[in-house]
Amino acid sequence: MQPLSNFKKIQKAEGRNRPRLFLIFGWLLLLPWLAGCGDARPAMVIAGSTSVQPLMEKIVDRYRKMHPELKINVEGGGSSAGIMAVITGTARLGMSSRQLKMQDEKESSLTPITIAYDAIIMVVHVDNPVNVLSREQVRDLFAGRLTSWKQVGGHDREVHLIIREEGSGTRSAFDDLVMVENKKPVDIHPFALVQDSMGGVREVVKNDPDAIGFISMGGINSDIKVIRLNGVEPSFASIKNHQYELVRPFLLLTRGALDPVAQRLVDYVFSADGERIMQEEGCVSARK
Amino acid sequence: MSVPENKPSNSLSRREERIRRILQLMALSSVSVLALIIVFVFREGLPLIYNKGFAAFLGGQRWAPTRGSFGIFPMIVGTIEVTLGALLIGVPLSLLVSLYLSEFADRKVRTVMKPLIELLAAVPSVVYGFIGVILLVPLVRNYVGGTGFSVLSASIILGIMILPTIISISLDALRAVPQNYREGSLALGATSWQTAVRVVLPAARSGIITAVILGMGRAMGETMAVIMVAGNAVVVPTSALHPCRTLTSNIAIEMAYASGAHQQALFATGVVLFVMIFCLNISATLFVRRK
Numbered sequence: 246m247q248p249l250s251n252f253k254k255i256q257k258a259e260g261r262n263r264p265r266l267f268l269i270f271g272w273l274l275l276l277p278w279l280a281g282c283g284d285a286r287p288a289m290v291i292a293g294s295t296s297v298q299p300l301m302e303k304i305v306d307r308y309r310k311m312h313p314e315l316k317i318n319v320e321g322g323g324s325s326a327g328i329m330a331v332i333t334g335t336a337r338l339g340m341s342s343r344q345l346k347m348q349d350e351k352e353s354s355l356t357p358i359t360i361a362y363d364a365i366i367m368v369v370h371v372d373n374p375v376n377v378l379s380r381e382q383v384r385d386l387f388a389g390r391l392t393s394w395k396q397v398g399g400h401d402r403e404v405h406l407i408i409r410e411e412g413s414g415t416r417s418a419f420d421d422l423v424m425v426e427n428k429k430p431v432d433i434h435p436f437a438l439v440q441d442s443m444g445g446v447r448e449v450v451k452n453d454p455d456a457i458g459f460i461s462m463g464g465i466n467s468d469i470k471v472i473r474l475n476g477v478e479p480s481f482a483s484i485k486n487h488q489y490e491l492v493r494p495f496l497l498l499t500r501g502a503l504d505p506v507a508q509r510l511v512d513y514v515f516s517a518d519g520e521r522i523m524q525e526e527g528c529v530s531a532r533k
Numbered sequence: 534m535s536v537p538e539n540k541p542s543n544s545l546s547r548r549e550e551r552i553r554r555i556l557q558l559m560a561l562s563s564v565s566v567l568a569l570i571i572v573f574v575f576r577e578g579l580p581l582i583y584n585k586g587f588a589a590f591l592g593g594q595r596w597a598p599t600r601g602s603f604g605i606f607p608m609i610v611g612t613i614e615v616t617l618g619a620l621l622i623g624v625p626l627s628l629l630v631s632l633y634l635s636e637f638a639d640r641k642v643r644t645v646m647k648p649l650i651e652l653l654a655a656v657p658s659v660v661y662g663f664i665g666v667i668l669l670v671p672l673v674r675n676y677v678g679g680t681g682f683s684v685l686s687a688s689i690i691l692g693i694m695i696l697p698t699i700i701s702i703s704l705d706a707l708r709a710v711p712q713n714y715r716e717g718s719l720a721l722g723a724t725s726w727q728t729a730v731r732v733v734l735p736a737a738r739s740g741i742i743t744a745v746i747l748g749m750g751r752a753m754g755e756t757m758a759v760i761m762v763a764g765n766a767v768v769v770p771t772s773a774l775h776p777c778r779t780l781t782s783n784i785a786i787e788m789a790y791a792s793g794a795h796q797q798a799l800f801a802t803g804v805v806l807f808v809m810i811f812c813l814n815i816s817a818t819l820f821v822r823r824k
Binding site: 295299322405413417436437438441449 | 775778
């Protein structure tokens with residue numbers, strides 16, 4: 246009888262476990278549903294440029310750690326959508342990676358706050374003899390009109406283009422700042438190699454003597470050579486005073502005066518913490 | 534004794550029944566996950582294919598999703614080229630290896646080699662990709678030409694990655710061929726090589742075809758290693774040295790910042806990939822049935 250009663254005991258113990266198991270599974274099933282129904286406090290919405298979005302998300306994340314009671318949503322949609330959202334009042338703050346159109350009455354009614362500068366740095370292999378390129382030369386290289394390094398003062402070797410993936414902020418900055426001719430967009434040559442991270446671009450350029458790529462300010466290191474655009478060395482100073490040309494501003498937009506809650510967030514953006522996050526994200530803070 | 538013995542057996546059978554139910558539920562839930570994935574991917578992706586037009590999406594050459602161009606033709610061609618390239622490299626190698634292990638190697642060699650080959654499958658794909666970038670890409674760039682990031686590099690890496698799948702399944706198929714086939718062939722005066730190639734190999738045909746199809750599915754679905762060595766340019770590759778982008782790479786590369794129509798286009802890419810892999814798996818299942 247001893248073994249049998251033992252078996253029963255085990256059975257019983259398992260039987261007691263079962264409802265708990267069901268509970269766990271039940272909860273797992275409920276989780277996605279629960280995630281949908283947050284609390285009903287009105288959230289502060291920040292919407293706009295998908296280039297500014299990752300930066301603002303990082304900053305807001307850090308900010309919320311200090312103020313867990315705040316509800317702030319950072320949404321994408323693009324610069325124009327962000328500007329519209331502030332005009333219509335759906336968003337408290339807008340994000341834009343382009344200047345406001347001052348000839349547009351509605352847009353010019355908004356107050357822009359420049360929080361950072363996003364710079365595009367052209368990089369080549371350390372052994373490449375080319376040091377200086379003009380903006381037009383960079384464009385023609387990436388459009389596939391110039392195909393040999395000889396055409397821009399280098400060796401007689403085929404140029405290998407390295408770009409970022411469609412949708413990345415650095416790529417859209419490059420498209421906006423470089424790939425333009427008479428205000429019309431120019432397509433990048435289809436044979437350009439696509440990397441999905443700044444590290445990837447750097448790695449390819451580091452290993453391929455014929456490669457040229459673009460990264461943001463934060464990604465510069467000694468593995469690669471930085472091109473002086475029109476002879477200007479990119480630096481925090483030359484970016485802030487716009488001597489270096491491949492720069493676009495990151496703006497926050499407001500309609501009228503900021504309320505205290507939004508003002509404190511903007512203050513945080515300009516704090517030392519904010520500046521450090523911007524550096525991590527590869528852009529230059531507009532902090533004085 | 535009979536009464537207390539009856540009771541537990543009775544509750545046992547009820548318990549068994551409950552266990553069966555629970556297991557059934559689990560099995561159903563795994564299938565329902567598949568159903569959910571299908572519904573979700575198709576719901577997100579189909580509207581875009583419908584809006585842009587079936588032909589414009591599948592046949593379009595220009596992919597600029599942030600500027601409204603959604604042509605995935607280069608990616609479909611890229612996927613097919615890389616997969617066929619991988620088969621071209623992987624299949625002959627796998628068949629020779631499994632023929633050797635099955636027909637010519639003695640048992641000791643086989644028991645050591647088979648697990649070792651299967652260990653190839655345990656190497657994470659990012660490691661294959663890394664070796665590809667560090668070793669293979671510069672080799673191709675310096676000795677063959679181009680940037681090194683190419684259909685060729687991707688095919689070589691994938692060709693190696695599908696070895697364990699094909700070898701392991703076709704080896705099982707070859708071992709399953711009855712011994713008396715071999716004995717009959719040898720008795721008729723055929724050499725071991727003739728026996729292996731003319732008798733054993735044809736007899737294991739359906740298993741080997743299944744192995745190749747499964748390897749093909751593996752090559753088609755691989756993402757990480759391909760992203761690292763294929764160059765990912767959206768072009769229809771007309772040379773083995775051209776860069777290319779596969780359907781899986783397209784999703785993985787661009788998903789990070791995609792929103793709106795761009796995101797839908799990536800789901801639509803998933804729909805196309807799903808249909809391709811689905812057809813492949815069905816044909817694999819059909820071959821297994823025939824066996």
